[in-house]
Amino acid sequence: MKKRKRRGKPNGRAPVGEGILLYHDMAVYENFERCTQRMFQVIKRAQEQFPGKPRHLLLRVQGHLNDEGGFDRDAWEVIKHFVGGFLMPYLTSASTPIAGLENRKGQRNDLPDLLNVIYPGDDDSFWYDVDQLPVRPREISSDVRKTPPTKEAIADYLGMSDDACCLVCWHRPAERAHVVPSSLGGSMDVRNFALLCAEHHREAPDIADAEGFWAWVDYAEMRDRGSKWEGASDKVRELAARLGERIGRVDRSEADFMEAVKFELIHLYGWEEADFTRFSWELYEEYHRVLDAATGKHFGVENKVATHAWAMDVALYRVEKDPETRLRRRAKVLLFDTLKEDSDRGPQTVRIRDALAERGNDSGRPQEA
Numbered sequence: 006m007k008k009r010k011r012r013g014k015p016n017g018r019a020p021v022g023e024g025i026l027l028y029h030d031m032a033v034y035e036n037f038e039r040c041t042q043r044m045f046q047v048i049k050r051a052q053e054q055f056p057g058k059p060r061h062l063l064l065r066v067q068g069h070l071n072d073e074g075g076f077d078r079d080a081w082e083v084i085k086h087f088v089g090g091f092l093m094p095y096l097t098s099a100s101t102p103i104a105g106l107e108n109r110k111g112q113r114n115d116l117p118d119l120l121n122v123i124y125p126g127d128d129d130s131f132w133y134d135v136d137q138l139p140v141r142p143r144e145i146s147s148d149v150r151k152t153p154p155t156k157e158a159i160a161d162y163l164g165m166s167d168d169a170c171c172l173v174c175w176h177r178p179a180e181r182a183h184v185v186p187s188s189l190g191g192s193m194d195v196r197n198f199a200l201l202c203a204e205h206h207r208e209a210p211d212i213a214d215a216e217g218f219w220a221w222v223d224y225a226e227m228r229d230r231g232s233k234w235e236g237a238s239d240k241v242r243e244l245a246a247r248l249g250e251r252i253g254r255v256d257r258s259e260a261d262f263m264e265a266v267k268f269e270l271i272h273l274y275g276w277e278e279a280d281f282t283r284f285s286w287e288l289y290e291e292y293h294r295v296l297d298a299a300t301g302k303h304f305g306v307e308n309k310v311a312t313h314a315w316a317m318d319v320a321l322y323r324v325e326k327d328p329e330t331r332l333r334r335r336a337k338v339l340l341f342d343t344l345k346e347d348s349d350r351g352p353q354t355v356r357i358r359d360a361l362a363e364r365g366n367d368s369g370r371p372q373e374a
């Protein structure tokens with residue numbers, strides 16, 4: 006238990022001498038795809054702005070623990086295969102929660118333009134099974150506890166040392182939000198909880214897929230992150246703005262329900278205009294089938310935009326019979342901010358996961374420091 010505070014923190018010596026320090030916090034809501042894409046962009050930007058300067062990466066991981074107290078598959082692949090394998094030649098050193106790494110061959114500066122990761126062809130476990138609509142928690146074997154963990158226990162799991170705050174907007178107080186709702190059989194395991202303010206809790210989807218829930222939190226964080234600076238001083242806000250942060254929040258209060266669902270289908274699920282013209286009786290039926298079988302009700306809030314958008318997206322997969330199209334759509338990684346910037350450059354890069362080196366379900370245990 007004494008070691009717990011160290012968990013998730015980077016290991017290895019602090020770099021000395023000239024160079025640039027690059028930091029990434031793999032948030033609990035980031036999966037492999039979104040995390041690697043962001044880290045890759047950070048390294049690329051560093052090379053563009055400071056060509057050839059030695060790069061030192063510091064990686065911290067929030068949550069993402071498996072049953073044995075090691076890292077779950079996404080975090081393990083990020084640390085071992087992505088940082089340790091793919092990224093290392095383009096760095097001088099890296100500090101990860103498992104080990105400190107040094108590049109003795111010398112840093113390369115010819116980064117590729119795009120990151121394409123290939124999914125193993127015979128492994129469907131990366132995606133939610135839209136045909137069966139199962140409950141898919143992130144934790145494999147859950148805690149058998151009957152009562153929810155305390156807010157402090159969730160904050161501790163998430164590495165929030167002081168006061169628990171909303172993962173999306175950092176506002177306080179934060180509420181305990183089920184990832185998979187209890188009405189669908191979601192467990193009381195600490196990994197089945199997020200901390201959200203009342204407003205984001207009211208908005209968060211009540212769905213059977215934990216990864217779908219976390220993807221929504223990731224999207225909401227990008228969409229609403231500007232509100233993190235609301236309480237900050239002018240000086241801090243100015244600095245944040247200069248670093249490219251959005252200040253203040255996009256007002257969406259005017260959007261009606263269907264408009265809001267459409268916005269989410271485009272920005273979270275990557276729907277294009279053509280998808281909206283595909284409405285058919287079959288799709289409508291599937292939509293209701295998904296709503297009935299794989300979504301829950303929460304505090305009497307039945308019309309949650311996030312729940313309906315997810316159900317509509319799953320329904321579209323269910324009516325899509327062509328496996329190639331299914332795969333292409335699933336492999337799409339959307340980052341709300343980049344999407345806005347790149348909207349006239351056409352659809353986002355399609356990247357496919359894993360097989361950087363080895364693959365599989367191996368998992369890591371953080372080294373005893």
Ligand SMILES: [Zn+2]
Pocket residue numbers: 171172173174175176201202203204205
């Ligand atoms: Zn919030």
